[in-house]
Amino acid sequence: MSPRPALDTVVVIGGSVAGLLAAAAVAPHAARVVVLDRDPLPAGPAGRPSTPQARHSHGLLASGRASIERLLPGFTDRVVADGGIGSGDLGRSGRWWIGGGLIVDCDLGVRGLSASRPEFEHVVRELVRDRPTVEISGGTDVLGLRGDAARVTGVHVRGPDGRDRAITADLVVDASGRAGRAARWLPRIGARPPVEDRIAVGVRYATVHVVARTDDLAGRSFLVAAATPAVPRGGVALRQEDGSWTITLFSYLDEPVPVDPDGLEAFARSLVTPDLATLLTGRTLRHPAWAYRFPDCRRRRFPAPPAGYVAIGDAVCSVDPTFGQGMSVAALQAVALRTELDRTGSAAG
Structure with a gap:
């Protein structure tokens, strides 16, 4: 018999790239992973009301592609099969004008991948949806956290039918995005809010x-x-x-x-x-x-987060989009979450 997963239920707040990758990261350690997003989720590559920036150019850095591939093997091939550009070595497949000058062609030893943000998100969502223990629910708004200053024990949600209900969880991953709702949610259960730098x-x-x-x-x-x-x-x-x-x-x-x-x-x-x-x-x-x-970059620091709660993606840090780092930072954070769960096997803090 396979050993029972260390976590029973994990709730991921947000079904964008960061939330989906967080679901992939925790899936091997949980009996059930529930991804909740307030938007109705498209069947194919398409933007969502909560991501108006998705239709703009999005770069996936080499570290981001490799991290997603680690969490979701086959990601690169799926994107290429859909028409994405597997751009080969990034030192030769593009032109880099940095510091006012053109960088000479060179071998960097890392691969690139070019496609639209809706395409990247679609492929990630479908690969995550294929995991048998993962449920992805659109049209579901998270109203707040359950628990106290010591531990988060779940979330309060409003479903597509307009009814409120509670979901109990061993771990809640907050991928609610740049606007961030932790500043409201954590004080309601007696926990300290994040400190925000802009x-x-x-x-x-x-x-x-x-x-x-x-x-x-x-x-x-x-x-x-x-x-x-x-x-x-x-x-x-x-x-x-x-x-x-x-x-x-x-x-x-x-x-x-x-x-x-x-x-x-x-x-x-x-x-x-x-x-x-x-x-x-x-x-x-x-x-x-x-x-x-x-208007600004934002970084949120959580001085004393309750056990059973972790933030990821833009809910922690949203950086200057002209550097094209957002998806890649989220992917690296998801790999770090997987690494920590591999080490501890639990959501101790």
């Missing part, structure tokens, strides 16, 4: 999609044009699974990015390289430009 960055960006050509950027799969102190604006282009480029142009200091085609092209020509502008010149935008504003 760093103003004033990032504004706009994203468009254009048809990709095979010979664009000499066949490269991505381009990164990082901002510099002298040029506090930049951009990124990534080949997508639908045969398009997703192009995001960004600025700091709360400088608006133009959303009209001519303005976008002129903005792209003002970067440290004109390469992004060449992808816009003479091409029809597939949609009106999407604009977004990211």
